[in-house]
Amino acid sequence: MSAAMNIMIVGGGHMGSAIAFGLKRSSADMLITVVEPDATRRNDIKNAGISTLEELPSPLIADVIFLAIPPQAFLGFLENNARIGRYAGIVISVMAGIRIRELTAHLKNSQIYRTIPNLPCGVNEGMTVLITAAETTTASNIVVNQLLAKLGNLLELKDEALLDSATALVGGGPAYIAYFAAALTEYAISAGFDKSSATSIILQLLHGTTAILEQRKEPAINLCEKVMTAGGTTERAIDWFNQHGVRAAITEGLKISCARSIELGQR
Numbered sequence: 599m600s601a602a603m604n605i606m607i608v609g610g611g612h613m614g615s616a617i618a619f620g621l622k623r624s625s626a627d628m629l630i631t632v633v634e635p636d637a638t639r640r641n642d643i644k645n646a647g648i649s650t651l652e653e654l655p656s657p658l659i660a661d662v663i664f665l666a667i668p669p670q671a672f673l674g675f676l677e678n679n680a681r682i683g684r685y686a687g688i689v690i691s692v693m694a695g696i697r698i699r700e701l702t703a704h705l706k707n708s709q710i711y712r713t714i715p716n717l718p719c720g721v722n723e724g725m726t727v728l729i730t731a732a733e734t735t736t737a738s739n740i741v742v743n744q745l746l747a748k749l750g751n752l753l754e755l756k757d758e759a760l761l762d763s764a765t766a767l768v769g770g771g772p773a774y775i776a777y778f779a780a781a782l783t784e785y786a787i788s789a790g791f792d793k794s795s796a797t798s799i800i801l802q803l804l805h806g807t808t809a810i811l812e813q814r815k816e817p818a819i820n821l822c823e824k825v826m827t828a829g830g831t832t833e834r835a836i837d838w839f840n841q842h843g844v845r846a847a848i849t850e851g852l853k854i855s856c857a858r859s860i861e862l863g864q865r
């Protein structure tokens with residue numbers, strides 16, 4: 599891939615800026631421009647050494663355009679930026695719910711990729727799932743695979759229907775882990791730990807648990823069972839979680855998140 603690749607990211611919110619930061623960290627000489635209407639966000643991105651624009655430029659020159667605006671803003675964006683319909687380069691959408699068919703039709707372009715990334719892309723530890731439109735070229739596929747791999751792990755799916763589950767699982771995933779971490783922190787502080795000690799304990803718990811799961815490659819529940827000495831303290835907590843349907847509530851929450859992704863695609 600050319601070192602001077604020209605990347606434009608439309609939408610400099612949480613996801614768009616994470617992509618910009620991750621790409622910049624991985625390839626300092628990549629030309630990255632973020633198009634973001636909000637002046638404060640533009641300023642934050644500029645302060646990180648990334649070029650910004652208030653609006654889509656004319657002429658539109660980029661090797662790859664990421665669309666990282668809210669799905670609800672997509673049709674309005676097309677109305678106000680008709681020139682994107684003449685752009686023949688690679689477009690990578692990260693918008694939840696908007697199908698390849700709709701993207702291809704509205705953008706009048708065949709080099710379309712639909713992805714669901716997540717916020718750890720900003721520190722090159724992301725997980726991205728990818729669906730490729732039917733008529734993309736091999737050259738475009740190579741560029742997109744190499745580019746997305748810079749942000750962390752990449753999984754290409756063949757079945758677009760799975761993207762709604764991926765939206766719940768991959769896009770939302772860091773939120774669920776952070777939600778659980780917030781509950782642990784809340785407990786630690788209520789038990790008397792100061793904020794700094796609580797934070798460092800929880801971070802090490804996340805880090806150590808990930809490390810052992812990665813090393814042993816066993817199902818997560820095996821680790822859970824190993825910590826649960828019969829008649830001991832952890833068993834009490836896990837039994838209480840099970841009696842109160844915590845595990846079932848998590849899987850139900852993800853199903854509801856997936857349903858919202860389907861709903862966003864049916865506007």
Ligand SMILES: NC(=O)c1ccc[n+]([C@@H]2O[C@H](COP(=O)([O-])OP(=O)(O)OC[C@H]3O[C@@H](n4cnc5c(N)ncnc54)[C@H](OP(=O)(O)O)[C@@H]3O)[C@@H](O)[C@H]2O)c1
Pocket residue numbers: 608609610611612613614633634635636639666667668669671674675692693694714715716717769770
């Ligand atoms: N957050 C995640 O973890 C995550 C994960 C996977 C996928 N996604 C997808 O990523 C997209 C962005 O999500 P987000 O969480 O980053 O939302 P966000 O923080 O609200 O960011 C969206 C940004 O797009 C800007 N925007 C809106 N219309 C625009 C336009 N016409 N031209 C340029 N910029 C425009 C918004 O600016 P204003 O606020 O000024 O309108 C805002 O800064 C969504 O489609 C979402 O489904 C997000």
